[in-house]
Amino acid sequence: ILVILSTPIHSHRSIPHSSITSPANRRWVVGFEMAISNAAGDPAAGNEGGGERKRKRREDPPVAKWRTEGEQKTYSSKLIEAIRRVRRSSAAEAATDHSRSRAVRVAADRALAVAARGRTRWSRAILSGRKLKLWVRARACRRKPLGNITAASASYSHTTRKSKPPALERKARVLGRLVPGCRKLPLPTLLEEASDYIAALEMQVRAMSAIAEILSAAGVAAAEPM
Amino acid sequence: MSSRRSRISEEEITELISKLQSLLPETRSRGASRASAAKVLKETCNYIKSLHREVDDLSDRLSELMATMDVDSAQAEIVRSLFRS
Numbered sequence: 174i175l176v177i178l179s180t181p182i183h184s185h186r187s188i189p190h191s192s193i194t195s196p197a198n199r200r201w202v203v204g205f206e207m208a209i210s211n212a213a214g215d216p217a218a219g220n221e222g223g224g225e226r227k228r229k230r231r232e233d234p235p236v237a238k239w240r241t242e243g244e245q246k247t248y249s250s251k252l253i254e255a256i257r258r259v260r261r262s263s264a265a266e267a268a269t270d271h272s273r274s275r276a277v278r279v280a281a282d283r284a285l286a287v288a289a290r291g292r293t294r295w296s297r298a299i300l301s302g303r304k305l306k307l308w309v310r311a312r313a314c315r316r317k318p319l320g321n322i323t324a325a326s327a328s329y330s331h332t333t334r335k336s337k338p339p340a341l342e343r344k345a346r347v348l349g350r351l352v353p354g355c356r357k358l359p360l361p362t363l364l365e366e367a368s369d370y371i372a373a374l375e376m377q378v379r380a381m382s383a384i385a386e387i388l389s390a391a392g393v394a395a396a397e398p399m
Numbered sequence: 400m401s402s403r404r405s406r407i408s409e410e411e412i413t414e415l416i417s418k419l420q421s422l423l424p425e426t427r428s429r430g431a432s433r434a435s436a437a438k439v440l441k442e443t444c445n446y447i448k449s450l451h452r453e454v455d456d457l458s459d460r461l462s463e464l465m466a467t468m469d470v471d472s473a474q475a476e477i478v479r480s481l482f483r484s
């Protein structure tokens with residue numbers, strides 16, 4: 174499914190006035206989104222005028238979808254299943270508390286990325302093996318002297334971001350590191366990804382809190398003598 | 400590619416920044432006036448970091464909870480609660 178969905182998104186990255194993102198293409202994506210996300214009100218369907226403004230379909234509706242109850246319920250049930258799998262696999266081998274917690278975190282992030290349905294970069298980055306990238310990046314950072322990195326970013330900013338003060342640049346870099354898969358993005362795309370990522374993280378926190386509450390309440394109930 | 404990117408106007412960036420700002424908790428509760436882009440970026444970074452910490456804490460809590468109980472019946476309980484509310 175993710176493979177299929179990635180096609181319209183790749184065309185989003187190309188020239189704005191292309192014919193690749195035909196209205197039919199966008200309608201398909203919108204239709205898919207409407208079918209799956211049951212409670213999102215009236216998503217981007219109303220926005221689909223004009224062939225040039227691809228950005229319109231990525232405005233508030235995608236962010237608002239993270240706030241719907243339906244989305245959170247779907248995520249919660251997927252997360253519970255993932256937690257069960259973690260529990261089963263950690264019972265088999267010797268697992269420390271930390272490794273179990275880490276496994277839960279990874280499962281929660283992957284479930285969150287799946288919930289994004291391949292429409293955002295951060296979600297695709299998570300699903301394409303975040304751990305390996307982190308490890309590779311950590312080793313590369315340790316080997317290269319910092320001079321290399323700043324020289325590269327200085328030349329990058331000369332070609333594409335002439336008008337931005339360095340303070341903004343620095344903060345944008347930090348933000349790019351925080352959002353998965355967004356290190357080298359230009360600022361507008363990075364801001365869009367960050368908006369969606371924040372809304373998704375908030376839903377993740379809400380869902381996990383609710384599950385923890387229910388589990389601890391159920392645990393208390395189970396502990397009472399029958 | 401670079402010529403295309405320079406067509407992204409300051410306005411668009413300002414708009415995205417203010418949309419981002421509206422997602423941040425302080426702004427939501429206080430309805431603050433427009434802050435500078437640098438401040439919004441910094442607040443965003445801090446907010447994402449705090450959300451990550453929360454998720455880590457919740458993962459700790461969940462892994463503890465699931466270790467000490469029967470997840471299958473808990474799962475049934477959760478599904479019931481989820482669909483009750």
